[in-house]
Amino acid sequence: MAKKSAAEGTITFPDGRSFEMNDPALRPAMAEFVASFLPGRLPATKELKLAIADPEIGPLLRNVRIFPPAEATLRHRYAAVKAVMEAAEALDPDTEKGRKNRAKLEIAMEKVDVLFDLEKEWLSDDERRRFGMWLDEDDFIVLTEAELILRYVVEHYRDSLAGFRIAIVAQKEIPAVNRRGRLGTATKLPGKLRYLAEWDAVITIDFGRWARLSDRDRQRLIHHELEHLDLNDERTGLRLRSHDFEDFASVIELYGLRSESGAFSTDGESADVLERWGAQLELLPKKAA
Numbered sequence: 080m081a082k083k084s085a086a087e088g089t090i091t092f093p094d095g096r097s098f099e100m101n102d103p104a105l106r107p108a109m110a111e112f113v114a115s116f117l118p119g120r121l122p123a124t125k126e127l128k129l130a131i132a133d134p135e136i137g138p139l140l141r142n143v144r145i146f147p148p149a150e151a152t153l154r155h156r157y158a159a160v161k162a163v164m165e166a167a168e169a170l171d172p173d174t175e176k177g178r179k180n181r182a183k184l185e186i187a188m189e190k191v192d193v194l195f196d197l198e199k200e201w202l203s204d205d206e207r208r209r210f211g212m213w214l215d216e217d218d219f220i221v222l223t224e225a226e227l228i229l230r231y232v233v234e235h236y237r238d239s240l241a242g243f244r245i246a247i248v249a250q251k252e253i254p255a256v257n258r259r260g261r262l263g264t265a266t267k268l269p270g271k272l273r274y275l276a277e278w279d280a281v282i283t284i285d286f287g288r289w290a291r292l293s294d295r296d297r298q299r300l301i302h303h304e305l306e307h308l309d310l311n312d313e314r315t316g317l318r319l320r321s322h323d324f325e326d327f328a329s330v331i332e333l334y335g336l337r338s339e340s341g342a343f344s345t346d347g348e349s350a351d352v353l354e355r356w357g358a359q360l361e362l363l364p365k366k367a368a
Contacts, residue, residue: 127333127334131298140227140228143224143227144209145208145289146209147290147292147293147294156198156210157187159202159210160194160198163201163206183197184197213286219249220249221247222249224297226247228298228301229247229301232298232301232305233245233305237302237305237306239310240317243279243308245282249286249289250284252285252287253283262288262289262300263303264304265304265307266282266283279317284300302333307321
């Protein structure tokens, strides 16, 4: 097991190698060490498949998904407002109202607050949500995109959960725990709530963080939260499962140690992440001889 010395600020590996916490060679050594536990954790036939690239699910996702950052720039938002206004013939230069709208639209190119006002006026609630905006009247919302990804991951990677009713909702922000932000949570409902709500478990997504994730990392997040749900000993219900090490081995094996959006602690980008890994590596299963 790798051991971290708080006093010396070093991590020592089983083969005797030691690295200072600020040593750039530590990250690849840590990645190599963690990866050494992964082979064989999934059947050899398993490989990463993304819902967004699926010929059936992919087109559905593209029609409903929250636009990822690269598709939700100010330029994209401006173009969406302009298209709606043009379709409504609200930019007619021959009318006074049309000329005023055109002038306001030109100002929106430079002033975000003006663009925001135009979005409220001309875009539907769903269109605004797709650009990552949380509406004041929303407490929780159901993301069709997240539901589609959840069904895809269950079908391809977690078929043991296929018979369970798992809801997935988004809220504006999930409160931090110990000053650490959370992208999502998984909750198993107790008997009475399960009966009344007709759900076995609920996954909650932080909407603001979700909007900043790539398509790949959104699937990774849902896959991660689903790994918290496992069959109980009797295989008749669900139980909550803890991380293997700041994540799940099955998720890291599929998606890698790095996330595209830099949102997951398994990136190992900072010393505090490595410190947490060093402190938690005892949770790793022993590698078979």
